Amino acid sequence: MKINKMLSKRFEELASALDFLGENPFKVRAYLKVSRILDEMDEEVSEIYKMEGLSGLEKIPGIGEGIAKKIAEFLETGTFQKYEEVMSQVPPDLLILMNVPGIGPRTLKQIYDNFRVTKMEDFVKILDDPRLLQLPGMGEKKIENIKRGLELYLSMQERMPLGVAMGIVEELLEYMNKCEYVKFISPCGSYRRMKETVGDIDILVVGPNGSEIIKYFTQYPLVSDVLASGDTKGSVVIENKYQVDLRVVSEESWGAALQYFTGSKSHNVKVRSIAKSKGLKVSEYGVFMGDKYVAGREEEEVYRALGMEWIPPELREDQGEVEAALAGNLPNLVEFKDIKGDLHVHSSYSDGSSSLEELAKYSISFGYSYLGVCDHSKSVKYAGGLAIDGLREKNREIDRLNSELGGFRLLKGTEVDILADGKLDYPDEVLAELDFVVASIHMWKKNEDATERILKAMESPFVTIIGHPTGRLIGQREGYRVDIDAIIEKAVETKTFIEINSYYERLDFNDVNAKKAKEKDVLLVINTDAHHTGQFSMVRLGIGQARRAWLMPNDVINTRPLEDLIELLNTKRK
DNA sequence: GCCGTTTTCGGCCCGACTGTTTTCAGTCG
Numbered sequence: 001m002k003i004n005k006m007l008s009k010r011f012e013e014l015a016s017a018l019d020f021l022g023e024n025p026f027k028v029r030a031y032l033k034v035s036r037i038l039d040e041m042d043e044e045v046s047e048i049y050k051m052e053g054l055s056g057l058e059k060i061p062g063i064g065e066g067i068a069k070k071i072a073e074f075l076e077t078g079t080f081q082k083y084e085e086v087m088s089q090v091p092p093d094l095l096i097l098m099n100v101p102g103i104g105p106r107t108l109k110q111i112y113d114n115f116r117v118t119k120m121e122d123f124v125k126i127l128d129d130p131r132l133l134q135l136p137g138m139g140e141k142k143i144e145n146i147k148r149g150l151e152l153y154l155s156m157q158e159r160m161p162l163g164v165a166m167g168i169v170e171e172l173l174e175y176m177n178k179c180e181y182v183k184f185i186s187p188c189g190s191y192r193r194m195k196e197t198v199g200d201i202d203i204l205v206v207g208p209n210g211s212e213i214i215k216y217f218t219q220y221p222l223v224s225d226v227l228a229s230g231d232t233k234g235s236v237v238i239e240n241k242y243q244v245d246l247r248v249v250s251e252e253s254w255g256a257a258l259q260y261f262t263g264s265k266s267h268n269v270k271v272r273s274i275a276k277s278k279g280l281k282v283s284e285y286g287v288f289m290g291d292k293y294v295a296g297r298e299e300e301e302v303y304r305a306l307g308m309e310w311i312p313p314e315l316r317e318d319q320g321e322v323e324a325a326l327a328g329n330l331p332n333l334v335e336f337k338d339i340k341g342d343l344h345v346h347s348s349y350s351d352g353s354s355s356l357e358e359l360a361k362y363s364i365s366f367g368y369s370y371l372g373v374c375d376h377s378k379s380v381k382y383a384g385g386l387a388i389d390g391l392r393e394k395n396r397e398i399d400r401l402n403s404e405l406g407g408f409r410l411l412k413g414t415e416v417d418i419l420a421d422g423k424l425d426y427p428d429e430v431l432a433e434l435d436f437v438v439a440s441i442h443m444w445k446k447n448e449d450a451t452e453r454i455l456k457a458m459e460s461p462f463v464t465i466i467g468h469p470t471g472r473l474i475g476q477r478e479g480y481r482v483d484i485d486a487i488i489e490k491a492v493e494t495k496t497f498i499e500i501n502s503y504y505e506r507l508d509f510n511d512v513n514a515k516k517a518k519e520k521d522v523l524l525v526i527n528t529d530a531h532h533t534g535q536f537s538m539v540r541l542g543i544g545q546a547r548r549a550w551l552m553p554n555d556v557i558n559t560r561p562l563e564d565l566i567e568l569l570n571t572k573r574k
Numbered sequence: 575g576c577c578g579t580t581t582t583c584g585g586c587c588c589g590a591c592t593g594t595t596t597t598c599a600g601t602c603g
Contacts, residue, residue: 026586030575064576104601139594189603202603228591228602235591235602245603247590265587265603272587277579283588 003046007074008038011067014083016098017090019105030067036266037062040317042512049075091118101227102149107142110135124150148225155240159197161474163504163541166191168242169201172220176246179216181207184254188261192313194544196474196507200243202261210248217246253285256296259303260284266318267311274322275306282306314547333547334526338559339539343372344415344438344467344499344527349394350375351383353532356397356410362533364408370562372527373398374413374438374467377425383442385417388430395433409562411435411569415467417442422456424463431462436569438499438527440467441480450480454487458496461572465525466491468501468508476505484513491522495571497557498522500549502542503529514549523568525557 015031037060038045048056049072057068073080094112097103097120114135117123127147132138160168169187176185182205186192189202207213214234218226225237235245249257260268261284275282280289286296287305295305303310308325312333315321324330346352347359354362356373363371375394376385386394391414398410412434417425418441424431431437439457444450450471457463469487471479491498498517501508506529509517514524526542528535546556553559557568 024575027575029586033576062576066575102601106600137594137599141593142600145592200603230591233590260587261603263603269587276587281587285589 002044003075004038004041004044007045007071008035010074010080010083011035011038013095014086016095016105017086020090020094020098020109021086022105022109030062033062033266034067040319042516045071046075093118093120093123096120097123100146100149100153102142102145107146110137152225152237152243158475159199160242161504162191162194162196162198162507162544163538165198165201165242166504166541168238168244169203171222172201172203172238172244175220176203176205176217179207179213181209181213181216183207183251186258188258189263192262193264193316194314194541194548196510196545200245203244203246204254204257204261205246205248206251206254207248213248214246249284251297252293253296255298255300255302256282256286257284258299262313262316264317267316267322270318270322271306274308274326278306280306312547314544315550317548331550331552334543334551334553334556334559335547336540336543337367338553338556339368339526339543340561340565341368341370341372341411341558342528342530342536342539343411343413343436343465343525343558344374344501345371345530345536346375346415347373347394349373349384349390350380350386351531356394356401358533360401360405360408360410362536364405366536369407370409370411370565372411372413372436372438374415376442377414377416379417379419379425380442385425386414388426391426391430392433413438415440416463418450418453418457420444420453422453424457424460428460428462431460432573434462435566436464437462438465438467439463440469441471444471444480448480449482451483451486454482455490458487458490458494463496464569464572465497465499465527467499467527468503468506468529469498470508470510470513472508473505474507479508484516488513488517488520488522491517492520497525497568500524500526500542500545501529502526502538502540502545503535504538504541507541507545509545511545511548514546514551518549518551518555523557524551524555527558 011031012035015028019028054068054072057063057071058065070080070082094108097108111126115126117126126132127143132143169191173185176182184206186204188204191198191201205213210231214229217234218229218236222238223236224240228235232248237243272282280287287294287302295301300310309328309330311321311325345359348355359371376383378385378387395412398412402410413436414434415438418439419425441450454466470482498509500514517524526539526546528538530536557565
């Protein structure tokens with residue numbers, strides 16, 4: 001694990017433990033903030049410390065003298081005193097219990113002080129102990145709540161991939177739109193920001209009859225548990241796994257609430273501090289000067305009231321977007337209408353289920369002017385990889401279809417495997433017959449560092465695009481090890497493009513890596529890796545990651561019209 | 575513990591929901 005992540009974890013644990021021990025909540029929050037900063041930082045603190053020492057660390061906003069010293073101590077000795085000292089006072093199982101919904105630091109402390117439980121199983125037993133009811137503030141319902149929270153905690157451990165959330169949201173919105181009281185509705189939260197995983201789903205509604213809307217919401221057929229149901233807020237669990245929160249606000253608060261519930265938390269903190277410096281107050285009800293309502297009907301209005309441009313949700317991570325909005329310097333992010341075609345889909349020639357003709361016709365109806373068909377190469381047996389004859393047969397069908405398709409163009413491609421020694425799975429003369437080549441890795445040894453393999457492949461003049469460069473599957477496997485900076489550097493040197501794979505389990509390159517690539521002027525391509533036409537719409541997930549990476553249309557090659565694209569695809573071969 | 579156009583002390587986002595209370599504490603987002 002990277003040092004930043006290790007430190008981030010330590011500070012998070014420290015915060016939980018201090019919270020449990022009743023330390024000043026602001027101190028707890030300071031540690032939590034640092035934990036988050038470390039988790040999201042690109043640069044390694046060890047490098048900063050090596051180059052600039054303590055003062056370098058203190059330059060990072062959120063890190064002051066105290067925490068800088070703790071980080072330095074950790075870098076020198078592998079741990080820090082404060083952490084050891086505090087952790088020794090809190091049983092590890094109790095820290096886990098703090099993450100259970102319905103159990104907070106106070107409740108846990110009270111139970112611990114009275115019953116001295118230190119183990120998870122003892123805690124579960126105590127929940128059935130009648131003596132628990134004697135404690136102040138403890139009632140039957142509260143205990144039921146904790147039990148339910150424990151169950152939920154066990155079934156909702158993981159965040160869902162964005163693509164899974166998208167399916168849930170779309171179906172739920174369809175249901176909610178049938179409610180006669182719903183006037184406007186929008187998802188917010190990390191879903192709206194297109195974060196690659198979503199913890200729970202937040203939905204915002206405007207409508208005249210809050211309690212009826214919430215009631216309708218809790219009656220959604222897929223609801224397995226109702227956690228809260230009031231006049232303005234409802235909270236349910238869907239299919240025993242996914243938490244969905246819905247809030248109802250008035251029309252004049254719609255924009256402010258959308259802004260507020262979209263987050264991120266750090267973005268909102270920044271926005272609110274700007275508001276404060278201007279003598280304004282921002283809440284989910286609007287922007288206020290004293291008690292006077294200044295703005296809030298539309299999101300644009302909220303940002304404008306604070307002297308900012310409207311900030312696209314994907315940028316709201318406190319990564320410089322507030323400063324850019326204040327200066328009027330926000331990027332014009334790439335959007336779906338810019339995308340002219342997909343350069344990585346599979347057909348029924350390998351493991352896809354749509355024919356070339358179906359793919360072409362669907363592409364046209366999807367608004368595309370070209371489509372790159374990339375079936376697997378011969379070594380990928382489990383995915384029906386094409387032998388050379390099969391590939392040539394497919395090429396002939398593409399030629400035939402192209403003569404019938406008018407202005408639309410099918411491009412001959414392949415997803416050629418990068419073999420264990422970095423060689424490609426087809427010889428050069430076969431690759432030369434194609435319009436372009438996506439090269440990717442599907443087979444690797446456990447713990448293998450695949451950097452050299454990929455770098456070697458990139459040196460081939462025929463490798464146009466590196467496909468799903470890290471091999472990770474969200475929530476399932478980490479992928480092979482790879483030095484991202486080296487890949488980016490090689491992409492610059494060899495003029496190779498890098499894929500943002502939109503497949504819902506992949507999202508690979510992710511937002512952070514794509515941003516790094518952009519900073520080195522590497523061009524990217526947003527592909528879906530679709531295996532049938534129903535998966536074309538996943539492109540929205542990839543566009544979301546691209547937007548989170550601050551990419552503009554010019555940073556992405558498949559925003560180019562066909563002729564320009566073909567010229568780009570040929571740059572390396574020349 | 576951090577931070578500063580309210581600058582070395584005294585704030586730190588703030589409101590809804592729930593359950594237990596009889597005016598509020600705890601938890602959550």
